[in-house]
Amino acid sequence: MALAVYGWGVSWGQLLGYMAVVAVLLLCLLGLAALTGWVLHKLNRRDD
Numbered sequence: 001m002a003l004a005v006y007g008w009g010v011s012w013g014q015l016l017g018y019m020a021v022v023a024v025l026l027l028c029l030l031g032l033a034a035l036t037g038w039v040l041h042k043l044n045r046r047d048d
Contacts, residue, residue, distance in 0.1 A: 004010040 001015060004015055005012060
């Protein structure tokens with residue numbers, strides 16, 4: 001991150017914005033994984 005700010009000229013505001021977007025995407029990915037696991041669990045536990 002220091003390289004981005006000091007070496008490439010990215011501002012701290014831009015860096016925080018990128019980090020916020022990455023955090024949101026990771027949370028969405030985690031939620032999707034949890035939802036997929038729950039659906040697969042329900043499909044495996046159903047009675048035929």
